Each structure stands twice: as structure tokens, then as C-alpha cells.
Amino acid sequence: MATAIVEGLGYTLHTATELPLLRRIVAEGQRRAALSREQSRKAAAQLAVPPLGGLLFSCSLEAPFRAAAVFFLAVTGAALALRTPLGPDRCGRARASPAQGRGLAGLRYVRASPYLRYMLVWFALVNGAFAGLGLLLVVLCRGRGASLGEIGTAQAVGSAGAVLGALACEHLTERLTGARLLTASSGLLVAGAVAMAVPGPAPLTGIAYAGALFLTPAVNVAFQHHLVRTVPDEPTSRISLARMTAARSLNWFFLMGAGALADRRGPLLPLLALAGRFLALACANHVCRPASAER
Secondary structure: OHHHHHHHHHHHHHHHHHHHHHHHHOOHHHHHHHHHHHHHHHHHHHHHHHHHHHHHHHHOOOHHHHHHHHHHHHHHHHHHOOOOOOOOOHHHOOOOOOOOOHHHHHHHHHHHOHHHHHHHHHHHHHHHHHHHHHHHHHHHHHHOOOOHHHHHHHHHHHHHHHHHHHHOHHHHHHHOOHHHHHHHHHHHHHHHHHHHOOOOOHHHHHHHHHHHHOOHHHHHHHHHHHHHHHOOHHHHHHHHHHHHHHHHHOHHHHHHHHHHHHHHHOOHHHHHHHHHHHHHHHHHHHHHOOOOOOO
16 A cells, blocks of 8 residues: 555656657647657557566566566656756746646636646546546446456557557647547447447447547647647646546445445446437537636
8 A cells, every 4th residue: 555655646746747848848839749659658658568467467476566666767867867847937927926826827827727627527527537438338238248358458449449549649739629539539439339229349449449539549649739839837737636536536436336236237238328329418518618728
């Protein structure tokens, strides 16, 4: 537990400093591309590292942890090798007392921006629903007679959809505004969830799941690029943390709800409930009309 807490704190610091440091390390005209390529690297790592971890674990119980320690040391060395001044940018700080200023800087920015308010709610609902959708992918495939290997294939296909979406980020974000990406992503979420309800072999169910995931990396990049372009350093850090918190805040609820409904009524009912949730978000995009991340 102590180790997990330390690692979680490290990840939190990484999330808080990532975008402000990107602003200093990467030239302004290259930031959208840098964010897109970072999404590609993360998605590729999420696809490749679990099998690698399993392989190392089969060699010895300590091997995955030793490898992770080596990777973290390499990252630390790369960070120490940076020669670019990394701030902080004191000119961008709010001129207020600590009690009234810095502690609430991120909250004030979110409260004052309809786009930020809407997106934090969107991330919370979509990421929570994705957690439930991932559970239902396994339950659906198992209920249709799929073997464990076929279920693993369906999950791998779904992860590949996220990787392909991340690889397409740079192309998509150059040609579509943040608002259009949000609308298209919401439509794919509905279509993917409904397609998963259609009986079929596990790989086809995995393809439907992959379709639902495809545009979400581009939405992430559009949101991050908006923060890098328009928000000073300190609020950027706090808004990034707020986004991370929002994105994970409802996972437990959707997982428990999807599991409980699947136990009582079968997996189709919670799946259609999630599709209805996605449809409501798609309609909200047109009713609320969140400002484009490009503005």
C-alpha cells in the first residue's frame, strides 16, 4: 500500500507538470503534434507493456519490478539532462493571497469557462462509462460462448482501436475543431455500444468496442492543446489534476452498476443503459454547444 501511494503521488506530480513543461520544451507551432504523438506512445505502451510484464513475471517474481525501476531511472536521467529553463512562469500566477488565490486558481478558471466546465463533466461520465463497457465486453463474450483466448483477442482488438485513434490524432486535430471532434466522438460512442449488443463472435464485439474508443484520444489532445494555448502555468497544472480526478471519479460507480445489473438482468440491459448515457451526452453537445477548443 505504501508503494502504491508513493507511485500515485509521483503520477500526480507528473500530471500537474506535464503541460506547463511542454509549453517550454516544445515550440508553439509543434505542440499539437507533440501532444498527438504522446497519445500514440501512451497507447502503444498500454498495448505492449502488459504482455511484456507477463513474460517477465514468468521468468521471476521480481523481474517486472526491476525492469520498471530501470525504466524509471532512465526517465529520471532524461529529465536531469534537460537544459531548457523550466520555470515556473511567475508572470502567469494570480496576484492574490495563498488562501484566496493559488489554492482556487484552477477552480476559478474552470468555473469561468463553459468549455472547461462541460469537458470535466464529459470526461467524468465518458471514462466512467468506459470502465463499465470494458467489464461488459468480457461478460458479453463469455455469455456468447467465447473461450478465454477469444475474450483476450476481443480485448486486444479494443486496445488496438485506441492505438489507431492515437496514431490518427495528429491528422484529426489538424483538420477538425475541438467541438467537431467532441460531436463525432460522442456519435461513435453510441454506435459502438449499440454494435456491441449485436450477437456475434468475440472479435467482432471487440471491433465494436474499438470503434467506440477510436476518437477519444483526439478529444484528449484537443482539450490539452486548449489548456497549453490559453491558460497560464499554475491554473494549467490544477486543471490537469481536476481533469484526472474527474476522469476517474465515477469508474467505481459504473463498474459496480454494470456488474450488478448484469448479475440481475444480463449484460444487455447495462449495455443499453450505457448506450443511452452516450446518446444523452451526444444530445448535450448540441444543446449546450461547448465552445470549440480552438477559440
